[in-house]
Amino acid sequence: MLRDKDRFLNILLVSPSILAVLIFVYVFIGWSVRVSLSKWKGLNADYTWNSINNYLELFADPRFHVDIRNTVIFTGVFVFGSISLGFTLAVMLDQGLKGEGFFRSLFLFPMAISYIVTGVVWRWLMSPATGTRTSGFNLLFSYLGLDSLANAWHTTPTWGIAAIALAAIWQMSGYTMALYLAGLRAIPVELREAAQIDGASELQIYRHIMLPLLSPVTLSALIILGHMSLKVFDLIVAIAGKQLPLDVPAIYMWQITFDGLFYGKGAAIGILLLISVAVLIIPYIRHTLRTEAQQ
Amino acid sequence: MNKRFFALLSILVIASFALAACGGSAPAAEEPAAPSGGNSVEVFSWWTGGGEAAGLDAMIVVFKAENPDIEFVNAAVAGGAGTNARAVLATRLQSGDPPDSWQGHAGQELIGTYVAGGQIEPLNDLYEAEGWLAVMPETLIPLISDNGNIYSVPVNIHRANVLWYNPAVLEANGVEVPGTVDEWFAAMDTLQAAGVTPLALGEQWTQLHLFETVLLGSLGADAYNGLWDGSTDWGSAEVKAALDDFAKALTYTNSDAASLSWQDAAQLVVNGDAAFNVMGDWAEGYFRELGKEPNVDYGWAATPGSDGVFQFLSDSFVLAVGAPDPEAATAWLKVAGSKAGQEAFNPVKGSICARTDCDRALFGVYLQSAMDDWSSNIVVGSLTHGTVANDSWKSEIDTALGLFLAGGDVDAFQSALVAACKSSGPCQ
Numbered sequence A: 001m002l003r004d005k006d007r008f009l010n011i012l013l014v015s016p017s018i019l020a021v022l023i024f025v026y027v028f029i030g031w032s033v034r035v036s037l038s039k040w041k042g043l044n045a046d047y048t049w050n051s052i053n054n055y056l057e058l059f060a061d062p063r064f065h066v067d068i069r070n071t072v073i074f075t076g077v078f079v080f081g082s083i084s085l086g087f088t089l090a091v092m093l094d095q096g097l098k099g100e101g102f103f104r105s106l107f108l109f110p111m112a113i114s115y116i117v118t119g120v121v122w123r124w125l126m127s128p129a130t131g132t133r134t135s136g137f138n139l140l141f142s143y144l145g146l147d148s149l150a151n152a153w154h155t156t157p158t159w160g161i162a163a164i165a166l167a168a169i170w171q172m173s174g175y176t177m178a179l180y181l182a183g184l185r186a187i188p189v190e191l192r193e194a195a196q197i198d199g200a201s202e203l204q205i206y207r208h209i210m211l212p213l214l215s216p217v218t219l220s221a222l223i224i225l226g227h228m229s230l231k232v233f234d235l236i237v238a239i240a241g242k243q244l245p246l247d248v249p250a251i252y253m254w255q256i257t258f259d260g261l262f263y264g265k266g267a268a269i270g271i272l273l274l275i276s277v278a279v280l281i282i283p284y285i286r287h288t289l290r291t292e293a294q295q
Numbered sequence B: 001m002n003k004r005f006f007a008l009l010s011i012l013v014i015a016s017f018a019l020a021a022c023g024g025s026a027p028a029a030e031e032p033a034a035p036s037g038g039n040s041v042e043v044f045s046w047w048t049g050g051g052e053a054a055g056l057d058a059m060i061v062v063f064k065a066e067n068p069d070i071e072f073v074n075a076a077v078a079g080g081a082g083t084n085a086r087a088v089l090a091t092r093l094q095s096g097d098p099p100d101s102w103q104g105h106a107g108q109e110l111i112g113t114y115v116a117g118g119q120i121e122p123l124n125d126l127y128e129a130e131g132w133l134a135v136m137p138e139t140l141i142p143l144i145s146d147n148g149n150i151y152s153v154p155v156n157i158h159r160a161n162v163l164w165y166n167p168a169v170l171e172a173n174g175v176e177v178p179g180t181v182d183e184w185f186a187a188m189d190t191l192q193a194a195g196v197t198p199l200a201l202g203e204q205w206t207q208l209h210l211f212e213t214v215l216l217g218s219l220g221a222d223a224y225n226g227l228w229d230g231s232t233d234w235g236s237a238e239v240k241a242a243l244d245d246f247a248k249a250l251t252y253t254n255s256d257a258a259s260l261s262w263q264d265a266a267q268l269v270v271n272g273d274a275a276f277n278v279m280g281d282w283a284e285g286y287f288r289e290l291g292k293e294p295n296v297d298y299g300w301a302a303t304p305g306s307d308g309v310f311q312f313l314s315d316s317f318v319l320a321v322g323a324p325d326p327e328a329a330t331a332w333l334k335v336a337g338s339k340a341g342q343e344a345f346n347p348v349k350g351s352i353c354a355r356t357d358c359d360r361a362l363f364g365v366y367l368q369s370a371m372d373d374w375s376s377n378i379v380v381g382s383l384t385h386g387t388v389a390n391d392s393w394k395s396e397i398d399t400a401l402g403l404f405l406a407g408g409d410v411d412a413f414q415s416a417l418v419a420a421c422k423s424s425g426p427c428q
Helices: A004-036 A055-059 A062-094 A100-112 A115-125 A136-143 A162-185 A191-196 A202-213 A215-231 A234-240 A250-260 A265-294 B003-021 B050-066 B080-094 B110-114 B126-132 B169-172 B181-193 B206-219 B219-228 B237-250 B262-270 B282-289 B327-336 B339-349 B363-378 B391-407 B410-424
Strands: B038-045 B071-076 B102-106 B156-159 B162-165 B197-200 B274-278 B299-302 B307-315 B315-317 B377-382
Touching: A055 A250, A055 A265, A062 A100, A062 A162, A062 A250, A062 B391, A100 A162, A100 A191, A115 A136, A115 A162, A115 A234, A136 A234, A162 A215, A191 A202, A191 B274, A202 A215, A202 B377, A215 A265, A215 B038, A215 B274, A250 A265, A250 B080, A250 B363, B003 B307, B038 B080, B038 B327, B050 B071, B050 B327, B050 B339, B071 B274, B102 B274, B102 B327, B110 B391, B156 B363, B162 B262, B169 B274, B181 B197, B181 B206, B197 B262, B197 B299, B206 B219, B206 B237, B206 B262, B206 B307, B206 B391, B219 B377, B237 B410, B262 B274, B262 B282, B274 B377, B307 B363, B315 B327, B327 B339, B391 B410
Parallel strands: B038 B071, B038 B102, B197 B274, B307 B377
Antiparallel strands: B102 B315, B156 B307, B162 B274, B162 B299
């Protein structure tokens, strides 16, 4: 039992951050919801009630359809790519490779770079120029005699967004690798040895022992990568500027709010983003809390 | 660490929150650059790099020489074409903390957005006192006015409807500089058949820029102006014809447009990789930076169909409603509109004076030709650069254009443009 004085001090100690979170997170979420239900358009605040019309307009807006399609493609390619590549790298490093520390930093390195820098480099790598101006991957393919692989990358309609996801995979798969490597190292050696004695092949060990034990890691990776991909903004702007074929909700929100001054609609996009992130994260938090409670 | 220390720390943190909350009511106290006397002018702009920042500095020198006792606070915010700066400005205006004066594109970007929001003071008295009505083109004044009030001081003029071309490429293919849209298409057919990229194009805003010049060339100045005041019907057959022209122009462009900046696209022309490029006349400053010779490495003409029309955009300064120091702000505006201020600014920035009485000798051969056209042509405003449409309308047109570029459906494009005029333009 804590003494009263201690309890008072504890509350005092955490109260500033609770207060800050209360104001800067929850009050502002509430305010955004209110704005999203208003007719606010233009420089001056206008809280005239507009019911859910901003949301209805968004769902009827062909640009928002492009955004949703792009988000789905981007999330699918990015999350699947980062997790599978990260897992493969982790398994390879876990084989007791010489110079593991070097490779670990090598793969983790891209994460230390900002999306803007990644974007500038990948903008050049994925240059879709043809003829004498060919550069980046397309030039590499032509050196290697693989001309058939040359393509228009992010300027391809519909699937161009997947090219951007490649850059994001490059950036984040090292991080997923680190997560998996930590997970692999946490698995007791005895389990593996016991399986080996029982005659399990390496593949069977990974399939039936390691992967199930790593499922919490996979879940964390899904959550982290998933919410990153819902919020993606700077990488796309750095690679492709603001163009409609590569539009995502975060870019639309910025443009409609600050370039177009449709504050009501911009807030509505923000709330939809919040809901989509919440859908992803709340089950995870519940799961974690329940596991902790059981322990 | 003892508990007393933690308690003290917590109290300090809470106290600092409380102080920060009070700070909102007295923002001037937190502005370290502003002296307590209040005799200072804070000027907000997005000129933080290249010729723009250097031009601003040159104008600040003139300001300081004339107003030695007023401190100049340069509140420039970085970010291409002001996208970031405008977000910062909107936030400051909403919190009741305006800078004394800020930079914006003359025209509807200011009038339809900030004047409509009650954030800018009219400047008629200043115009009369300084005699600016006599030195600025008559056709300019209505474009920066609303209800008989003038709202901004243009410091420079850029021309949007310029067709840049590579003289050597045109000559090698036996092509003349086109005067009309049809001649242009014929020339580009010849070039395309010869394996030359006819028209260099860049990312989406340069496509909006191309769109507005095709609208102007196809419709003519009067009908083009009518688009913005509601007298030309966006749903009409003539607009449809202009949209078809635009769709056709796009077929002559490089396939990698979406990944090129305006500089990349302009460079294709001076490097001989493409024949034409439509871009504002800041491209000329870029060509000179690359060490290219006017009339040798690049030539220019009004965009097809717009000869005798000067489609302009202009950086201009305004007086904020509730400016902390209106007198100092007025002193700044006087310099921005003065001959000395504009002659200091424009040769460095690579634009011409809004005034028609600047010294020609300060400018290069292209800018001299632009000065002639500015004082003699019909003046119309630019869409991409904020002159003819307010921010909301422009962003809706931009979205309609983006969907058209992705889908290629001219009819859907036209109905989206009609809807945009109803939602944020004069067709309400």
